Every structure is written in C-alpha cells, then in structure tokens.
Amino acid sequence: MSTRTVVADSLAALPVTQLKGVGPRLAVLLARLDIHTVQDLLFHLPLRYQDRSRLLPFVLLEAGMEALTEGVVVETKVTGDQRRTLKVALSDGTRHNLLLRFFHFSSQQVAMFRTGVRVRCYGEVRQGYHTLEMIHPEYHLQHSALPTATDHAPQLIPIYPSTEGLQQPTWHSLMDQALAWLARLPPAEYLPAEILTPLALPSLVEALHYLHRPPLGTSLSDLTERRHPVFLRLAFEELTAHQVSLRQLRLTQRAQLAPPLRGDGSLCQPLRAALPFQLTAAQERVLTEISADLQQERPMQRLLQGDVGAGKTVVAALAAAQAIEAGYQVALMAPTELLSEQHHRSLGAWLTPQGIAPLWLAGRHKGKERAQLLEAIASGAAQLIVGTHALFQDAVIFHRLGLVIIDEQHRFGVAQRLKLRSKGGSAGGAPHQLMMTATPIPRSLAMTMYADLDLSVIDALPPGRTPIVTVAVSDERRDEVIERVRHACQQGRQAYWVCTLIDESEVLECQAAEETAQQLRAALPEVTVGLVHGRMKGSERDTVMAEFTSGAVSLLVATTVIEVGVDVPNASLMIIENPERLGLSQLHQLRGRVGRGAVVSHCVLLYHAPLSALTYERLSIIRATTDGFEIAERDLALRGAGEVLGTRQAGAIQFRLADPLRDQQFVAPAQQAADLILMRHPEYAAPLLARWLGQHEGYGQV
Ligand code: ADP
Ligand code: MG
Numbered sequence: 214m215s216t217r218t219v220v221a222d223s224l225a226a227l228p229v230t231q232l233k234g235v236g237p238r239l240a241v242l243l244a245r246l247d248i249h250t251v252q253d254l255l256f257h258l259p260l261r262y263q264d265r266s267r268l269l270p271f272v273l274l275e276a277g278m279e280a281l282t283e284g285v286v287v288e289t290k291v292t293g294d295q296r297r298t299l300k301v302a303l304s305d306g307t308r309h310n311l312l313l314r315f316f317h318f319s320s321q322q323v324a325m326f327r328t329g330v331r332v333r334c335y336g337e338v339r340q341g342y343h344t345l346e347m348i349h350p351e352y353h354l355q356h357s358a359l360p361t362a363t364d365h366a367p368q369l370i371p372i373y374p375s376t377e378g379l380q381q382p383t384w385h386s387l388m389d390q391a392l393a394w395l396a397r398l399p400p401a402e403y404l405p406a407e408i409l410t411p412l413a414l415p416s417l418v419e420a421l422h423y424l425h426r427p428p429l430g431t432s433l434s435d436l437t438e439r440r441h442p443v444f445l446r447l448a449f450e451e452l453t454a455h456q457v458s459l460r461q462l463r464l465t466q467r468a469q470l471a472p473p474l475r476g477d478g479s480l481c482q483p484l485r486a487a488l489p490f491q492l493t494a495a496q497e498r499v500l501t502e503i504s505a506d507l508q509q510e511r512p513m514q515r516l517l518q519g520d521v522g523a524g525k526t527v528v529a530a531l532a533a534a535q536a537i538e539a540g541y542q543v544a545l546m547a548p549t550e551l552l553s554e555q556h557h558r559s560l561g562a563w564l565t566p567q568g569i570a571p572l573w574l575a576g577r578h579k580g581k582e583r584a585q586l587l588e589a590i591a592s593g594a595a596q597l598i599v600g601t602h603a604l605f606q607d608a609v610i611f612h613r614l615g616l617v618i619i620d621e622q623h624r625f626g627v628a629q630r631l632k633l634r635s636k637g638g639s640a641g642g643a644p645h646q647l648m649m650t651a652t653p654i655p656r657s658l659a660m661t662m663y664a665d666l667d668l669s670v671i672d673a674l675p676p677g678r679t680p681i682v683t684v685a686v687s688d689e690r691r692d693e694v695i696e697r698v699r700h701a702c703q704q705g706r707q708a709y710w711v712c713t714l715i716d717e718s719e720v721l722e723c724q725a726a727e728e729t730a731q732q733l734r735a736a737l738p739e740v741t742v743g744l745v746h747g748r749m750k751g752s753e754r755d756t757v758m759a760e761f762t763s764g765a766v767s768l769l770v771a772t773t774v775i776e777v778g779v780d781v782p783n784a785s786l787m788i789i790e791n792p793e794r795l796g797l798s799q800l801h802q803l804r805g806r807v808g809r810g811a812v813v814s815h816c817v818l819l820y821h822a823p824l825s826a827l828t829y830e831r832l833s834i835i836r837a838t839t840d841g842f843e844i845a846e847r848d849l850a851l852r853g854a855g856e857v858l859g860t861r862q863a864g865a866i867q868f869r870l871a872d873p874l875r876d877q878q879f880v881a882p883a884q885q886a887a888d889l890i891l892m893r894h895p896e897y898a899a900p901l902l903a904r905w906l907g908q909h910e911g912y913g914q915v
Pocket of ligand 2: 525526620
C-alpha cells in the first residue's frame with residue numbers, strides 16, 4: 214500500500230479500490246454489499262468464527278460442530294462405481310475413529326493417504342453410519358506417525374457474510390489491509406469518553422481490531438451472540454447515531470412555527486356534553502397534554518398510545534374540535550380504507566350534530582365526485598377530512614391545515630411520517646401532529662424508536678368492560694366451535710371468524726376465507742354469514758361491514774384485514790384459525806375487536822396440533838393476560854425487536870447492529886451521548902450519521 218498515492222485523510226474517504234487486489238470486478242462485488250470505502254469494509258463484521266486454536270481428540274467431537282482434529286490413517290478405500298467416494302479412516306489411538314469422505318479427488322490424493330500418515334483436518338463433524346465423519350475437510354498431511362506439536366499458529370478465523378464470487382480468503386486479505394489502514398488512520402472517535410468509560414466499553418479502534426482478529430481465549434459465543442463488549446461498543450455507537458438523528462429532527466421541527474390552536478370552547482363544550490359516556494381519567498389526562506401542545510406556536514409531535522379499545526378515537530375527535538374551533542382544518546389518516554370509513558362514521562356521529570360534517574376521501578372517489586371533494590378541501594369548506602395516506606397525494610391541497618392525526622401510526626413507516634410534516638404549508642407553518650397507536654411499545658423501545666416524539670399514554674380502559682375469556686382449542690374440535698357460534702348468534706350476539714395464513718400470501722388467505730365462509734354457510738344455514746377480505750372491492754367490503762355493524766350479518770368471516778380499529782360492540786365471540794401463525798401483538802389486536810360491550814366476550818384460538826413448545830408458550834401468554842403492554846413485552850422477549858416492530862412496517866427503523874431490546878441499558882446513555890455531541894461537537898453529527906445511517910434513506914433529514 215505504501216507505493217500508492219493516498220490523498221484521503223480518513224478511512225471514510227479512502228475508496229476500497231486503493232487496496233491491493235481490488236480491481237473493477239471486486240469493486241462491483243463489494244458495492245453490492247454497500248462497501249465503498251475502507252471504513253465500510255471495517256464495519257463489515259464477521260458472522261462467526263472458526264476455532265482452530267484447539268486440537269480436539271476424537272472423543273470430544275460432536276456432530277454439528279466445526280473442529281480441528283488429528284489422527285493417523287488406518288484404512289483408505291475408494292467405493293462406488295457411478296459416484297466414486299474416497300473414504301479415509303483415521304484413528305487417534307483411542308477406540309474412536311473418524312471417517313473422511315471425498316467425492317472429488319485425484320488418484321494422487323488417494324496415494325497420499327497411506328496407512329500410518331498423520332492427518333490434521335478441519336471441518337464440520339457429521340454423524341455417519343458407524344462413526345463420526347467429515348465431508349471434504351480441509352486437511353494437511355504430516356509424514357510422520359508421531360504426534361506433532363502445533364506447527365502453525367493456532368487461530369480464531371473470522372467468517373464474513375459474503376456474496377457470490379467473493380471467497381473467504383479474499384475477505385481475509387482485504388481485512389489485513391484494512392486493519393493496517395486502521396492503525397495508520399484511526400477513525401475519529403465521536404463518543405464522549407465520559408460516557409464510554411463508565412460503561413466499560415472499548416475505543417472504536419480496539420473494538421474493530423478485536424472483532425476482525427479476536428485474540429486467543431476470546432469467548433466465541435459471546436462474539437457471535439453479540440454480547441461481547443467490543444460488539445456492544447459498536448451497537449452503542451449506532452444507537453447514539455440514531456439518537457443524534459432524532460434529536461436533530463426534533464430541533465428542526467421545534468424551529469418551525471405552527472399555528473397556535475386556541476379555541477373558545479364553542480365546539481368542544483357541546484361536543485363533550487353530547488357524548489354518550491364520560492371520559493375516563495386517563496382520557497382527560499392525555500387530552501390536557503394534547504390541548505396544551507396545540508396552543509403552542511411550535512408544532513406538536515405527540516404519540517398517543519393506548520391499548521385496543523382504550524378510546525383513542527374520542528380523544529382525536531376532541532383534539533380536532535379544538536383545531537376547528539380555532540379556525541383550522543384537520544386531516545385524519547387511517548391505514549386502511551375500511552378503517553377510514555369507520556372513523557368517518559364515528560366522527561360524523563359525534564360532530565355532525567355540532568354542525569361539522571367530516572369529509573371522506575377514498576380511493577373509490579373518482580372523476581367529478583373526486584374533483585368536488587378536492588375543491589371542498591382546497592376551499593376550506595371541509596373542516597375535517599378523513600382518509601387513507603392518499604390524503605397526502607400532491608393533488609390534495611389543504612386550506613389552513615392545522616392538525617394532522619394519524620391513526621394506527623405503526624402501520625406507517627418513518628419516511629411517511631416525515632413526509633407528512635411537510636404538508637400543510639399554507640397555514641403558515643407546520644401542522645401539529647397527533648400519532649395514535651394501539652401497539653403498546655415498552656418504554657425503552659419507545660424511547661429508541663420515537664425519541665423525537667412526546668408520549669401520552671391512555672393506561673386504563675373505559676369502565677364496564679368485562680375481560681375477554683380466551684381459550685385454545687384444537688381444530689379437531691371444530692364442530693363444537695361451530696355449535697358455539699350457532700348458540701351465540703341465536704342469542705342475538707355477533708361473531709367474527711378470522712382466517713389466517715402463514716406466508717403472508719394475501720391470495721391464499723383470501724381463498725381460505727372464501728372456503729371457510731362457504732363451509733360455515735352450509736353448517737349454519739340459519740345464520741347470516743358475511744365475508745370480508747383484502748382482495749374484495751372496497752365498496753363490497755364496506756357494504757358487508759355496514760351490514761355487520763347494523764346487525765344484519767351475524768357472523769363475519771374475515772382475514773386479518775379486520776385487525777385494526779373495527780368497532781362493533783355487539784360482537785362478543787371471535788374464532789381465530791391458526792393462531793400459532795400470528796405474532797402475539799397481532800393476536801391481541803385481533804382479539805381487541807371483541808370485548809367492547811358489557812357482556813363477557815370469548816375468543817377461541819383454533820390451533821392445529823401438535824404445537825411446538827414455543828408456540829404453546831405464546832398461546833399461553835395470550836390466554837393468561839389481556840394487558841397489551843405485558844403481551845408486547847413478552848412477545849419482544851420471545852421474538853426480538855426486529856420481528857415485533859418489523860412485521861408489516863415497511864419504513865420502520867432497521868438497526869444494523871443494535872437491538873433495542875438487548876441493548877436497553879444503553880438507550881439512556883446513548884441519549885446523553887447524543888446531547889453531549891450536539892452541545893460540544895456539533896461538527897461530529899454529520900460524519901457520525903454518515904458512518905451509521907449513510908445509506909439508509911428515510912430519516913436523518915426532514
Ligand atoms: P381504540 O383506542 O382501540 O381506537 P376506540 O376509540 O375505538 O378504541 O373506542 C372503543 C370503544 O369504546 C368505542 O365504542 C368508544 O365509543 C368507546 N369509548 C371510548 N371512550 C369511552 C368512555 N370513556 N366510556 C365508555 N366508552 C368509551
Ligand atoms: Mg382505534
């Protein structure tokens with residue numbers, strides 16, 4: 214490398230093509246893995262390590278492990294006509310043997326495995342017919358029957374995640390060079406020492422060096438399971454980068470102006486008075502928080518969390534009323550058309566009597582009708598607009614948009630959330646934003662994911678709810694379950710029958726729902742059965758939903774489209790097929806469709822036996838508790854944050870190394886570190902973000 218001219222003053226500015234052996238072909242392969250600079254290369258961490266530091270006697274070998282071992286050839290033979298196999302039996306002087314198998318070999322190789330030759334080999338141990346075996350191990354012959362002392366340096370060899378055409382030896386040669394550069398041009402340390410030191414985390418240079426070249430005696434399981442301090446050090450830096458980005462976002466946001474929404478109570482008061490129920494203390498508390506925010510000249514950025522059925526919609530309605538009262542427009546966005554229609558209906562029921570008719574904009578509105586709706590929005594004739602994310606198409610022009618409410622916000626990605634912040638404009642600033650979610654997120658995770666938001670929590674359900682009784686029943690007892698549905702419908706109750714499928718294949722899921730609906734119609738001729746699924750036309754689906762809401766349909770067969778938001782209090786029985794295929798939080802959301810009235814509701818988890826121990830545990834959790842927060846915590850512990858938050862959340866934040874659950878203890882220090890960086894070294898922010906979030910679009914900018 215010394216022969217090359219280097220102009221770069223940092224590893225981040227040093228292209229990989231500066232390394233020996235990196236020509237255009239290799240550069241393309243590396244680019245596929247998002248590796249462009251030497252710094253990128255150093256952040257490409259080994260997936261696992263091979264332990265070649267210990268020479269194991271045969272007695273310690275176990276099927277499944279990769280191991281270095283050694284023995285003497287006792288027999289060599291070639292078997293088979295079509296598929297010739299070279300078999301070499303080794304003995305290490307004990308009664309244990311090891312068989313090496315080769316399917317590709319030369320006659321020269323056969324000749325070399327003479328009886329008595331000592332062979333050292335490395336490979337994966339498998340269980341053969343008679344003895345343990347290795348197939349095509351790496352090996353090396355020693356032409357003496359005497360045991361040799363270790364003749365080459367024992368090593369822990371890193372194995373890198375790779376791409377086709379890029380072999381491990383290439384990685385090793387690249388990393389050798391990259392590590393030499395690391396020593397020459399150590400990357401800047403952005404994390405404040407006063408935070409790192411008490412956490413006992415190593416410096417960046419130490420951590421990188423260690424991860425690529427672990428010294429002998431390192432616990433490899435700590436490294437591969439990512440518990441080792443050198444790994445956590447990098448995860449911590451990533452968390453910090455993430456916090457810096459969210460802090461910046463928040464600062465940018467705070468620097469914007471928003472219209473202060475101070476009303477005179479002329480709408481809120483009569484609306485409250487007309488509600489058929491009294492707000493709970495929890496609802497009152499979050500409303501006070503929201504109302505105070507709305508009166509500020511800075512845009513509100515608030516996340517309203519509340520378990521399913523906690524009563525978030527009425528809070529949204531009262532927030533909307535405050536904005537409208539102050540002379541501003543409000544937009545409410547829901548993730549599905551079904552849900553937006555339902556919101557349109559429930560908001561309409563509360564607000565129309567007060568003279569505010571919400572406008573519903575859906576995909577089905579076309580041509581002239583759509584043009585009229587758009588005109589009503591643009592002119593300000595419409596004060597409250599309900600719809601899906603289609604509300605934020607360019608064609609939709611708002612008039613004095615003062616408040617944006619996003620329901621079930623976890624269904625929208627971070628990128629979408631940010632995009633919304635730019636809408637509004639004409640009101641002379643950014644609109645206030647209220648995000649609502651029924652996905653209970655443990656606090657540490659919320660701090661990580663939503664550090665740019667303020668948090669309000671509705672932590673109690675409205676009174677008069679009877680907890681849902683949940684049972685798990687094998688699908689062998691399907692007939693009994695059908696009888697139960699018949700009985701419920703005879704009593705004037707309504708029921709859901711939810712069909713799920715494994716591979717997220719919507720087509721198959723809809724087919725399953727259609728078949729189930731047919732079977733149930735045949736089995737329950739006296740019951741009116743409706744069907745909704747994601748591939749029906751919106752209008753058909755809405756018709757069926759309206760029939761279910763009115764009670765004309767007693768049994769609703771549905772796919773998981775009804776998971777969010779649907780509110781039919783008379784429905785008190787839910788059957789969920791194949792519950793083992795759903796995440797706990799999703800089951801909890803689904804189940805939340807019942808238990809909304811005063812009668813005891815039941816949820817039947819119709820599973821397919823046999824259940825794995827893990828599935829059994831998951832279903833037990835659902836049976837044992839109806840507390841969404843507890844379920845989320847346990848789901849998180851069982852599945853990991855990536856899965857819980859990752860499912861169906863296109864734009865959700867993906868960490869490269871950090872795991873908000875495993876790294877909970879680092880969340881608060883990462884926030885402190887972020888604050889210190891922004892306060893003392895704001896110039897570190899950009900390169901830190903580039904190091905960690907560089908390639909990831911979607912956040913970090915407004
Ligand atoms: P979610 O928080 O899941 O969106 P909803 O807003 O759909 O819940 O409310 C669930 C049901 O509870 C609705 O029928 C709603 O009218 C009712 N509800 C809301 N608040 C109260 C309350 N304070 N007392 C009684 N019922 C309420
Ligand atoms: Mg809701």
